[in-house]
Amino acid sequence: xxxxxxxxxxxxxxxxxxxxxxxxxxxxxxxxxxxxxxxxxxxxxxxxxxxxxxxxxxxxxxxxxxxxxxxxxxxxxxxxxxxxxxxxxxxxxxxxxxxxxxxxxxxxxxxxxxxxxxxxxxxxxxxxxxxxxxxxxxxxxxxxxxxxxxxxxxxxxxxxxxxxxxxxxxxxxxxxxxxxxxxxxxxxxxxxxxxxxxxxxxxxxxxxxxxxxxxxxxxxxxxxxxxxxxxxxxxxxxxxxxxxxxxxxxxxxxxxxxxxxxxxxxxxxxxxxxxxxxxxxxxxxxxxxxxxxxxxxxxxxxxxxxxxxxxxxxxxxxxxxxxxxxxxxxxxxxxxxx
Amino acid sequence: xxxxxxxxxxxxxxxxxxxxxxxxxxxxxxxxxxxxxxxxxxxxxxxxxxxxxxxxxxxxxxxxxxxxxxxxxxxxxxxxxxxxxxxxxxxxxxxxxxxxxxxxxxxxxxxxxxxxxxxxxxxxxxxxxxxxxxxxxxxxxxxxxxxxxxxxxxxxxxxxxxxxxxxxxxxxxxxxxxxxxxxxxxxxxxxxxxxxxxxxxxxxxxxxxxxxxxxxxxxxxxxxxxxxxxxxxxxxxxxxxxxxxxxxxxxxxxxxxxxxxxxxxxxxxxxxxxxxxxxxxxxxxxxxxxxxxxxxxxxxxxxxxxxxxxxxxxxxxxxxxxxxxxxxxxxxxxxxxx
Numbered sequence: 001x002x003x004x005x006x007x008x009x010x011x012x013x014x015x016x017x018x019x020x021x022x023x024x025x026x027x028x029x030x031x032x033x034x035x036x037x038x039x040x041x042x043x044x045x046x047x048x049x050x051x052x053x054x055x056x057x058x059x060x061x062x063x064x065x066x067x068x069x070x071x072x073x074x075x076x077x078x079x080x081x082x083x084x085x086x087x088x089x090x091x092x093x094x095x096x097x098x099x100x101x102x103x104x105x106x107x108x109x110x111x112x113x114x115x116x117x118x119x120x121x122x123x124x125x126x127x128x129x130x131x132x133x134x135x136x137x138x139x140x141x142x143x144x145x146x147x148x149x150x151x152x153x154x155x156x157x158x159x160x161x162x163x164x165x166x167x168x169x170x171x172x173x174x175x176x177x178x179x180x181x182x183x184x185x186x187x188x189x190x191x192x193x194x195x196x197x198x199x200x201x202x203x204x205x206x207x208x209x210x211x212x213x214x215x216x217x218x219x220x221x222x223x224x225x226x227x228x229x230x231x232x233x234x235x236x237x238x239x240x241x242x243x244x245x246x247x248x249x250x251x252x253x254x255x256x257x258x259x260x261x262x263x264x265x266x267x268x269x270x271x272x273x274x275x276x277x278x279x280x281x282x283x284x285x286x287x288x289x290x291x292x293x294x295x296x297x298x299x300x301x302x303x304x305x306x307x308x309x310x311x312x313x314x315x316x317x318x319x320x321x322x323x324x325x326x327x328x329x330x331x332x333x334x335x336x337x338x
Numbered sequence: 339x340x341x342x343x344x345x346x347x348x349x350x351x352x353x354x355x356x357x358x359x360x361x362x363x364x365x366x367x368x369x370x371x372x373x374x375x376x377x378x379x380x381x382x383x384x385x386x387x388x389x390x391x392x393x394x395x396x397x398x399x400x401x402x403x404x405x406x407x408x409x410x411x412x413x414x415x416x417x418x419x420x421x422x423x424x425x426x427x428x429x430x431x432x433x434x435x436x437x438x439x440x441x442x443x444x445x446x447x448x449x450x451x452x453x454x455x456x457x458x459x460x461x462x463x464x465x466x467x468x469x470x471x472x473x474x475x476x477x478x479x480x481x482x483x484x485x486x487x488x489x490x491x492x493x494x495x496x497x498x499x500x501x502x503x504x505x506x507x508x509x510x511x512x513x514x515x516x517x518x519x520x521x522x523x524x525x526x527x528x529x530x531x532x533x534x535x536x537x538x539x540x541x542x543x544x545x546x547x548x549x550x551x552x553x554x555x556x557x558x559x560x561x562x563x564x565x566x567x568x569x570x571x572x573x574x575x576x577x578x579x580x581x582x583x584x585x586x587x588x589x590x591x592x593x594x595x596x597x598x599x600x601x602x603x604x605x606x607x608x609x610x611x612x613x614x615x616x617x618x619x620x621x622x623x624x625x626x627x628x629x630x631x632x633x634x635x636x637x638x639x640x641x642x643x644x645x646x647x648x649x650x651x652x653x654x655x656x657x658x659x660x661x662x663x664x665x666x667x668x669x670x671x672x673x674x675x676x
Contacts, residue, residue: 093568094592099616102592157618230431245609254432254440254622260613267609271583271602275621278437280495282618283609284592 002338003114004319007054009047012320017056020111020118025071028122030063030081034142035113036310037322037334038085039172040263045323048265058113059085060145062138065126072122079128082296083119084289085109085146090124100124100289113319115338127292130300139307139335140299143177147333148295148306149288150261151177151238155185157259157282158234162186167223168208169248170238170262171199173309173333176206178236178261180304183207187234191226193219193247199332202308216247223251232256237283242267254278261286310335340676341452342657345392347385350658355394358449358456363409366460368401368419372480373451374648375660375672376423377510378601383661386603396451397423398483400476403464410460417466420634421457422627423447423484428462438462438627451657453676465630468638477645477673478637481515485671486633486644487626488599489515489576493523495597495620496572500524505561506546507586508576508600509537511647511671514544516574516599518642521545525572529564531557531585537670540646554585561589570594575621580605592616599624648673 003017020029035058043049044057062082065075075081088095088103095103107120119125133141140148151174160166166182168175171194182190183206191210192203200211212222224231231253237244240262248258249269260283274281298304312331314322315338322334341355358367373396381387382395400420403413413419426433426441433441445458457463471479478486489512498504504520506513509532520528521544529548530541538549550560562569569591575583578600586596587607598621612619636642650669652660653676660672 093566097591097593099593102614102616228431240609253435255435255437260609264609264613269607269609269612271598271605271607271621274607274619275598275602276440276623278440278620278622280618280620281612282616283613284616285614 001115002316003111004057004316005054006044006051006057008051009045012045012323014317014319017114019116022067022069023118024120025069026121026123027069028072028075028119028126029066030061030117030119031066032061032063032112032115032117032338034138035061035336035338036142037319037326037336038146039174041323042327045327056111056114058111059109060142061112061117062142062145066116068122074123075126075128080132081126081128082141082144082292083109083126084149084292086285087120087125088289089121090289095124098287098290100287101285113316113336115316125289127296129296137299139310140305141296142335143306143309144288144292144295144299146288147173147309148177148180149291150174150286151236152181152291152295153286153288154178154236154238154259154261155181155234157257158236159257160185160187160234163188164233165189165191165227166234166236167191167193167232167251168236168238169193169244171196171203172238174261175236175238176202176309177306178238179203179206179208180306182234182236184298184304191223191232216243219247220250227253234259238262240264240267245269249274249277249279252277252279256280259283309333313337339453340654341449342395342654343392344382344389344395346389347383350383350661352655352657355452357454360405360407361456362458363407364459364461365407366410366413366457366464367404368399368455368457369404370399370401370450370453370455370676372476373399373674373676374480375657375664375674376484377512379661380665383665394449394452396449397447398480399450399455400480400483404454406460412461413464413466418470419464419466420479420482420630421447421464422487422630424623425458425463426627427459428627433462436625436628438625439623451654451674453654463627465634467634475637477648478643479634480673481644481647482626482630482633482637484626485511485647486515486518487629488512488624489574490519490629490633491624491626492516492574492576492597492599493519493572495595496574497595498523498525498572501526502571503527503529503565504572504574505529505531505570505589506574506576507531507582509534509541510576512599513574513576514540514647515644516576517541517544517546518644520572520574522636522642529561529570543646554581557585558588565591572597576600578602578605583607587612587615587617590615590617594618597621647671651675
């Protein structure tokens with residue numbers, strides 16, 4: 001099969017590789033219908049994370065079940081499935097509490113930018129769609145595997161509710177998905193922090209009511225101005241830098257909540273500042289498995305269309321260009337078709 | 339009148355001072371019936387906070403209204419009242435959201451270890467009891483001014499609910515109050531971290547089901563052992579050091595919550611550790627004003643008896659000994675009677 005291999009920072013190649021096999025009775029092998037490049041894939045691509053040897057890459061996928069292990073009972077060959085970027089058993093106490101990415105048996109999915117991918121713990125990880133989806137739904141369903149579920153978790157962690165005011169820090173695919181989530185969860189006012197015109201347009205299309213182009217202290221001042229001097233009920237932090245976390249914290253009102261899903265790169269939170277902010281904080285890798293059934297319904301019903309975050313679609317064989325376009329910020333997110 | 343003045347670290351004196359006057363139409367002057375020494379008063383007593391010049395001290399009080407300003411309408415002379423350690427207007431959007439200690443017009447009360455104390459924003463700060471309380475209720479009512487309200491906030495911030503498992507880090511007056519709060523809010527299992535036998539006894543009397551004497555990694559391991567390897571739903575952090583925060587964070591289960599009310603002394607929270615913990619965090623100076631009506635009822639009904647945290651009662655004139663006993667850890671908390 002064809003598979004994307006990261007050889008070294010900046011060096012992505014699509015090569016022939018052996019097809020994955022069932023290695024445990026709880027595995028499934030999925031024939032990938034669509035996969036994509038994640039902002040987090042760029043860490044190794046950019047050399048932020050070390051690349052010791054050539055490695056398969058990719059953790060977002062939708063596809064058709066090709067084969068299942070003998071213990072798998074909830075999905076069967078031929079079904080169209082979506083799964084989380086972290087495999088989970090979905091039955092341990094942590095999964096039952098809704099935190100599948102901290103499952104006791106969690107395994108990070110890898111190698112999804114390929115024609116086939118092996119998914120461990122298939123029963124606890126994959127969710128079949130009610131029917132074979134129309135081609136037009138594929139991009140939106142693909143986002144549920146990571147970015148849309150992550151935006152959803154950010155909104156939940158930030159306690160977005162009916163009538164609330166939400167600020168979204170970050171206008172990448174996750175931030176834009178966060179706008180959709182805030183809208184669906186009933187936020188009345190959604191302030192998107194963005195200085196890129198095409199992303200602003202998408203944010204507005206997804207339900208943002210205000211765009212703030214300023215950053216840092218000026219961005220905070222603008223949010224305060226828009227919220228009667230109080231700050232926002234909910235802040236979705238979708239970047240992960242020291243600056244964005246700090247900006248997010250200062251944008252929330254006392255008693256408000258900040259959900260942070262941008263992977264924290266060396267961030268430190270000052271205990272005293274957090275104390276006096278009265279802001280609640282929750283982050284982490286999104287337990288997207290928890291949201292899949294609901295989000296699949298919303299996509300099938302046509303209520304959400306997160307697939308619009310893909311602004312570049314390439315054949316899998318051109319994955320290298322997909323990485324390059326995202327690295328150079330020519331694309332928000334690249335969809336790859338095997 | 340007699341008033342406690344902190345002259346320098348370690349040098350507390352009770353002296354004659356002018357009685358406070360109404361300085362704003364929203365003020366009240368309260369004749370103090372009981373006051374006490376707070377763990378936070380020890381910061382300046384120990385020289386952790388600078389003492390530039392002799393200063394009045396004390397922020398916990400119950401008493402009888404002596405005089406009110408012309409704008410005060412909810413309390414009147416002769417009423418027995420309890421107030422928060424932070425004065426608030428109780429009507430601004432932040433107060434209405436339940437975070438009175440972040441009120442837009444917040445003022446920290448000071449000088450309460452005296453025969454009389456001026457309370458700003460009396461309408462938004464003081465709550466009158468339904469009747470003049472029996473002498474036996476005075477200590478418990480006094481705790482509502484700070485420590486019991488703070489323990490309550492810790493439990494609320496940690497989202498303690500029916501059937502949950504709560505860990506209380508810290509066995510001072512706030513931690514012990516946190517045990518009461520966890521019990522009242524329905525926690526089924528309450529693990530008190532304490533290595534002091536008299537405090538362990540009080541924790542058990544207040545509703546703790548387990549005592550853990552180990553600290554740090556060993557303490558965390560013990561909590562994990564007691565919670566089926568998962569960690570606690572709720573952790574009340576009532577100390578405020580780097581070690582106690584870290585211990586608290588590691589004691590909570592993924593998806594659990596940590597309420598932190600120990601004033602953070604130079605603590606730093608690692609963003610990545612918090613991210614992967616999946617733990618929700620909220621802290622701050624407790625909005626005790628929000629809880630006063632409910633907690634007054636619970637004291638009058640005899641459901642809670644937080645006054646037992648006072649293990650030393652002295653005449654106001656012996657305040658210096660009250661500080662010394664707490665500083666030397668001979669007393670958990672000192673009540674002073676003017």
